[in-house]
Amino acid sequence: MIQKLLIANRGEIACRIARSAREMGIATLAIASEADEEALHVQSCDEAVYLGGHSPAESYLRSDAIIAAAQEHGADAIHPGYGFLSEDPDFAQAVQEAGLIWVGPPAAAIRAMGLKDAAKALMQKAGVPIVPGYHGETQSLERLQQAAAEIGYPVLIKAVAGGGGKGMRRVDRPEEFAAHLASAQSEAQGAFGNARVLIEKFIANPRHIEIQVFGDGQKAVHLYERDCSLQRRHQKVIEEAPAPHMPNAVRDAMGRAAVRAAQAIGYASAGTVEFIVDGSDALNEDSFYFMEMNTRLQVEHPVTEEILGIDLVAWQLQVAAGGLLPLKQDEIHAQGHSIEARLYAEDSAQGFLPSIGQLHHLNFGPGLRVETGVAQGGQVTPYYDPMIAKLIATGPDRASALRLLLRGLKLTQIAGLKTNRDFLIALLQHEDFVAGSFDTGLIARDMEGLTRAPVPAPEDWARAALCAMGLLDTGRDRQGDAGFTLFTPLRQSLALRYQDELQTVHVSLRPGGQTVVDVAGEIFELGPRTLSQRPAVLAAGKAYLFGEQTLVFDVIDPLERTATVQSDGAITAPMPGLVKQVFVRAGQEVAAGDPIVVLEAMKMQHTLCADHAGRVENLTARQDQQVDAGVVLAVIEAAQEDA
Missing domain, CATH: 3.30.470.20 (ATP-grasp fold, B domain)
Incomplete structure (x- = not known):
């Protein structure tokens, strides 16, 4: 039997493996980067080795350092998890050659x-x-085009190494093939160090x-x-x-x-x-x-x-x-039946851009198996996959499992960053999913409906104001307030913002706990029993209202007199990342929708495009440049209309 296990991974993966090892009486050894020094997986293990750095290449992919750590700390086995090194045959072989047990194939x-x-x-x-497809060695454009023609369009170009959709492109017409091939090969080379591809028949539905x-x-x-x-x-x-x-x-x-x-x-x-x-x-x-x-x-x-x-x-x-x-x-x-939903820190309304920051409030709904590598107060960083948790519901049949998962998701509360929680709820309620009649194209076909932003009703503004005053707060983060005082007079006015809409809400307190809220002339009289109908949290200067959809209101600090407004045409980094490619040069004319910069963050590449036609000015982006969130990468000066 294994005595001590080094877990060569991080996050929920390492936490999951550590749990089983602990139940079997096996001691556990975690590895961690600088960014993960206080991570949950470190706390879940008996010991930890810190490998330094922030990126996977500086820590979790250092196979020699991992093997050395196992030997130095008396581990007799290494489990690679199910990411990073788990499918690296050279690592598997090196582990065994070092006299250690390899927990894998x-x-x-x-x-x-x-x-x-x-x-x-x-x-x-x-x-x-x-x-049906082409899996040959010849990788010239001419041979691959010929293979695609023989197979018949549409076809899929797929990287022969790796997975996760990287290096994969669908091609519908012959004239698109060369461009898609170049893109797939470039992505495959960057992700796996291998640009070779295969061609397969695309299967409908x-x-x-x-x-x-x-x-x-x-x-x-x-x-x-x-x-x-x-x-x-x-x-x-x-x-x-x-x-x-x-x-x-x-x-x-x-x-x-x-x-x-x-x-x-x-x-x-x-x-x-x-x-x-x-x-x-x-x-x-x-x-x-x-x-x-x-x-x-x-x-x-x-x-x-x-x-x-x-x-x-x-x-x-x-x-x-x-x-x-x-x-x-x-x-x-x-x-029985079991369903799992992947809960990510990402903004569904903005193309699923990863969201980074602190989890000021984290409360998973009841009745779920939760596999997570984060805890309340922890950070979601730009260095790794932005998964918050896998939420699993199991029942005697599919309908029961689905009902349990939906209830658990609707009662899950997360404040501090954006998540795909609402998207998951919408997806689980999609009529095709409920009927069990769906294919891999369902999300793409119905993306607009699945990511439609909620519109707050006047009563939501009222509840957000009460939350901001500490009267409707079921889990406040008192450390994260943005300067708003909780000393509540009999009448108070609050400025709230939801997306681009600004609203002043007037709140009056009356004897007996009765609260009167005025939202643009609409009056709500709320008693003590009605204050907690919709869970709410005040965290980091924002009022979060939970339910089937999450509403997030900015609480405007009354002492704040200035606001930063981005000038039109500014292309800014939506998150910290690495500039992978710059498509334009200073002074170049561009059309609306033209790609300007590719930014890589959290293992994904995001193309930032011009939102209007004009001339490229103030181009500061450089390939391989590391940038912070909010940095202006370029400005598109709008084209002047003829008089």
């Missing part, structure tokens, strides 16, 4: 599945169905269904399927098990194919075989195709654990220590 298996083109050839040989597999190096079993079709830019948003409307015959066929895939490479530990499924009609045994195999535990593994009643991390630790599979295939039975 063999390096040979990782290599076999690491390149999508080689993996597909291997799967085809093993009798696993694959999507696709569903993304994956099979959890587990092996011990001799045998493999499947642990049923998960539906991961709800995606945004190829990033999973909602996952559930089992898949809706999945006939048992298709489930069995897909499970058998996944087991063949695992056994073809002598697989050990947890892995996921991902299939793309033609969802244009009812599922059948000929409607699924192998996409790739992730040789690690997946972010969405909790839904599988919930319906099976097993601990996949415990299985990993047992098998890594030389144990055999704990159960045979006919001993594995699924019951």
Whole structure:
């Protein structure tokens, strides 16, 4: 049995692994960057090693330093988590060569599945169905264009290395191919150090269904399927098990194919075989195709654990220590339904830009399994993935699980930064999702409706004013007030701002606890029992009202006499980041919508565009320049209209 485990990852991943290790009596050793010195995963482990730096390259990707830390601190095993180093065969091999136990699949298996083109050839040989496409070595534009023409448009260009949608482009017409290919290759080179791509037939109405597999190096079993079709830019948003409307015959066929895939490479530990499924009609045994195999535990593994009643991390630790599979295939039975939602710090209304800052208030709703790596008072930084938590609900059937997850999300309260909570609530209530009839394009098709900003009613303004006065505050952050006094006279006027709308609200207190609020002439008389109908929090000078949608009001400091207004045409950095590309030069004429700068932050690239036609002035952005939030990168001086 493993005695001491170094967890070579961070955040909710490391917290999750530490929990299982602790329950098995295994001591844990965390690693941390400078930015994570006080992180929850550090507190969750028995010891910690600080590797310095802020970026992953300076800390969590330093494989030599990680192995040295394990040896120095007496760890006999390393678990790579399910990100960063988990699919690096060189790291796996180095761990074992150092005399340590590697909690994961063999390096040979990782290599076999690491390149999508080689993996597909291997799967085809093993009798696993694959999507029609080109997986050849020749990477010239001419050969790839020819392959796309032979396959038939639309096609997908996909990086052979990595995943997460990076290096992937859909091409609908031949004349678009060259530009999309260059973009995909550039992104793949930057993300994975490998610009090679493959070409596949694009499947209309696709569903993304994956099979959890587990092996011990001799045998493999499947642990049923998960539906991961709800995606945004190829990033999973909602996952559930089992898949809706999945006939048992298709489930069995897909499970058998996944087991063949695992056994073809002598697989050990947890892995996921991902299939793309033609969802244009009812599922059948000929409607699924192998996409790739992730040789690690997946972010969405909790839904599988919930319906099976097993601990996949415990299985990993047992098998890594030389144990055999704990159960045979006919001993594995699924019951109930489980749904997971990924809660991120991001602004859904602004293209899902990551939101950074302090979590002044954090309260997850009841009835949920919560997998998180942050706590109230913690920071979401620009250096890592902006996930706040995975929220999982399980019930006897899909309707029950969905009802529990929706209730838990609606009762989840987060103040201090923007989140995708409201977007998740809207998505879970979408009629197609409720019916279980959806594909990977659902979010893109209905993005406007799913991200529509709420409009506060006069009563919301009234409640925000009461929250600002400390009369409707269910979880105030007294440290974070923006100078607003809580000494409340019998009558007080407050200035509030919601987005671009400014409103002065008058509040009067009467004997007996009766409160009268005047919002633009509309009068609300509120008694003590009505004050807490909608949860509210005052944090960092903002009043947060929670419910199905989150309303955030700025409380204007009465002592503040000045305001900073951005001049028209300014292209500013929406968050700290690295300038990856500058498309223009000073004095250049641009049209509305033209790209100006690509800014990279939180592992994502964001293109900042001109919002009107004009001339580029005050261009300060330089490639590879690190910039802070709010820095003006360029100014687009509006074109003068002819007299």
